[in-house]
Amino acid sequence: MLISKKTNILLAMAGAAVLMAGAPALAQDAAAPATAPAATATAPAATTPAPAVDAAAPVEDPASLTESVGGGHGNLTPITMFMIAHPVVKVVMIGLVLASVFSWTILLIKLLEFGALNKKTDRFLEAFRGARTVADMRRVATSEEFDGNPLADMAAAATEEIELSRQAGLSITGDHRDTALLRTQTAVSAVQSSVASRLSGGQQFLASVGSGAPFIGLFGTVYGIMNSFIGIAESNTTNLAVVAPGIAEALLATGIGLFAAIPAVMFYNYFNTRIAAYGVRADGFGAELINGISRQLDKGA
Secondary structure, X not given: OHHHHHHHHHHHHHHHHXXXXXXXXHHHHHHHHHHHHHHHHHHHHHHOHHHHHHHHXXXXXXXXXXXXXXXXXXXXXXXXXXXXXXXXXXXXXXXXXXXXXXXXXHHHHHHHHHHHHHHHHHHHHHHHOOOOOHHHHHHHHOOHHHOOOHXXXXXXXXXXXXXXXXXXXXXXXXXXXHHHHHXXXXXXXXXXXXXXXXXXXXXXXXXXXXXXXXXXXXXXXXXXXXXXXXXXXXXXXXXXXXXXXXXXXXXXXXXXXXXXXXXXXXXXXXXXXXXXXXXXXXXXXXXXXXXXXXXXXXXXX
16 A cells, blocks of 8 residues: 555656656747747848839939930030030031021121221212212212222213213203203113112021021921930930930020021111112212203203
8 A cells, every 4th residue: 555655656756757847848849839920020021121122223313314315424515415416406506507607707798898888988979079060970980999889880870871972973952951861860770770789698698597597496406306205215214314415405406596597687687777778878869960960961061
């Protein structure tokens, strides 16, 4: 009996020892499933910044995009825009610049021409009004000093008609006076009609530049913008840094067109006014010339 009790006590103590020894392992086995989800849960959190890095990767510096499109020039200047422009747009720009240069050249030439013309005309009128006979008028009108002057040519034509009538043995006084004056007036009108055409040299070019340059510049703008949109479609981007250089070079063509057209229109209107003013002066001189010859014929000179 005592032996069985002792045996039971020993078995109970051994079982307790086994239970105590296995408790830590069971605790570790129970904790392992709990930590594994936690580690699994933290893993996505650690990898979540990766998409943000990938989304930011395609973004490029606008300045680098501008440099790649603009041929390495960060700052767009008119010269830079011209250099990166399409060849067709370059041809338009060069043509408009040349037209502007020719317009300013015509301005300088015609300013000098009208200045010299008015001075020569003033000297001629002073000498002509001092003439006392038709022969004196002819001598003044045909002198080398006033060669090429429109008013001098009018006086030379009138006095030459009187001289030709005399040489032909025609009477230029008395009953034939009016006939002689009619022939003289016709000769003056023939010369006077060419005054406007002689003074209007270069006006046609100014008119063409003034009316056509804006449209030529607009053609360059349309062509340049068309190429810009084609570039947008090919690059699949609407970044302003990519689009801006092409649009800027296109608008530069319109700017040059206006730069050529505006002065040309102003010069054309200005010289038209000068030509019209000289035409009025020629009309007045024509009447003065016929009156002077009529007086000389009445005096029998």
